[in-house]
Amino acid sequence: MAATVGKSALLIGATGQTGQQILRDLLQSPDFAKVGEYGRRVTDKSALPASGIDKLVQRTIDFENLEEAGLKEHKWDVVFIALGTTKKVAGSAAAFEKIDREYVVNAARGAKSDAPDQRLVYVSVDASSKFLYTRSKGLTENALASLGYGDTIIFRPAFLAGTNRDSIRLGESIAALVLPIVSYFSNNAQIDISTLAKSVVAAGKLGSAALPASAMASQVGKNGASFTLINNKGALALASETK
Numbered sequence: 001m002a003a004t005v006g007k008s009a010l011l012i013g014a015t016g017q018t019g020q021q022i023l024r025d026l027l028q029s030p031d032f033a034k035v036g037e038y039g040r041r042v043t044d045k046s047a048l049p050a051s052g053i054d055k056l057v058q059r060t061i062d063f064e065n066l067e068e069a070g071l072k073e074h075k076w077d078v079v080f081i082a083l084g085t086t087k088k089v090a091g092s093a094a095a096f097e098k099i100d101r102e103y104v105v106n107a108a109r110g111a112k113s114d115a116p117d118q119r120l121v122y123v124s125v126d127a128s129s130k131f132l133y134t135r136s137k138g139l140t141e142n143a144l145a146s147l148g149y150g151d152t153i154i155f156r157p158a159f160l161a162g163t164n165r166d167s168i169r170l171g172e173s174i175a176a177l178v179l180p181i182v183s184y185f186s187n188n189a190q191i192d193i194s195t196l197a198k199s200v201v202a203a204g205k206l207g208s209a210a211l212p213a214s215a216m217a218s219q220v221g222k223n224g225a226s227f228t229l230i231n232n233k234g235a236l237a238l239a240s241e242t243k
Helices: 019-026 093-111 132-145 172-183 193-206 232-241
Strands: 006-013 032-039 056-060 080-081 119-123 151-156 159-161 190-192 218-222 225-231
Touching: 006 019, 019 032, 019 093, 019 193, 032 190, 080 093, 093 119, 093 132, 119 132, 119 193, 132 151, 132 159, 132 225, 151 193, 190 193, 190 218, 193 232, 225 232
Parallel strands: 006 032, 006 080, 032 056, 080 119, 119 151, 151 225, 159 190
Antiparallel strands: 218 225
16 A cells, blocks of 8 residues: 555544544644544544644544444544553453453454555554553454454554653653663663654554665564554654654
């Protein structure tokens, strides 16, 4: 699939920290003529830049009743997913995995069309981790790769800097102090959400085949499915090459 020009993009998870920035970048990108924001709640338009607001289509959906969500009313060229939560916010491990995996996979399945070149871009983390959050993300990315999109691109960023959450976990507080120093010596330590969003949108526009070598994209295959993986270092490099 060639670089996407004047195409449509659906974003699931636009009200999260990373999703907010992805939405802004999509609206300001000349490469996307229509941008759908579907979620449990949608962004107040007054909080968005005026440029590009005319191409925004918003819809509140119930993830427990996705057949009524209208995900197939439009044939989206690129589906972006930045939906996620934490165990604390979800209330339990089971509730967390339901949101972080079931909702994500079901939404991606619901938005899939019969177009052979439809693209899926998902923000994940390291699938090899034993911790609940990262383990769930890893299982999610494997399930997404099995859906049959023409091109599936998955980002595994490191610590997300530049967030503005009301509730900051202890580990995040410590990381916020230490990682800026570590980043001087390694580009695998952290990434600002604005930089990540820029890279995610660029990947959605270009597709796996057109990614620059600096993105260090690799093909990952598991359980009969494969996807293009971009790690933290590659995301930083891709963003730096994106105008």
